[in-house]
Amino acid sequence: MINVTDADTGAGLGAITEAQLKFLVDQMEEESTTDQDYWISVDEVDTFEADGADPTLVAFLRRALGKRDDMTIRWQRAS
Numbered sequence: 001m002i003n004v005t006d007a008d009t010g011a012g013l014g015a016i017t018e019a020q021l022k023f024l025v026d027q028m029e030e031e032s033t034t035d036q037d038y039w040i041s042v043d044e045v046d047t048f049e050a051d052g053a054d055p056t057l058v059a060f061l062r063r064a065l066g067k068r069d070d071m072t073i074r075w076q077r078a079s
Contacts, residue, residue: 004064007037007072013064020057021075027051041070 001015016024027048028038045061065071 001078002075003078004060005074005076006064007074013073014060015078016057016060016075017054020054020060023048023053023057024075027053036076037072037074039070039072040065 002018002021003015004013005011006013024038040061042062042065045058045065048061049055049058064073
């Protein structure tokens, strides 16, 4: 499993699967090969959904955003 946190607060948001992480990696712009932070927005999550993202991932990201328009998430593989 992949643990996801709010990059600004460090609050845990939950976990996603390897397949869901792969989708994010394929969709998102990475600043380096070791980048584990992603900026997401409501519009971007809508695009993910239109592009066929796993509905569970879409729901997870929408819950993470809450009432915010955007945020930065950080992921880390569970040890």
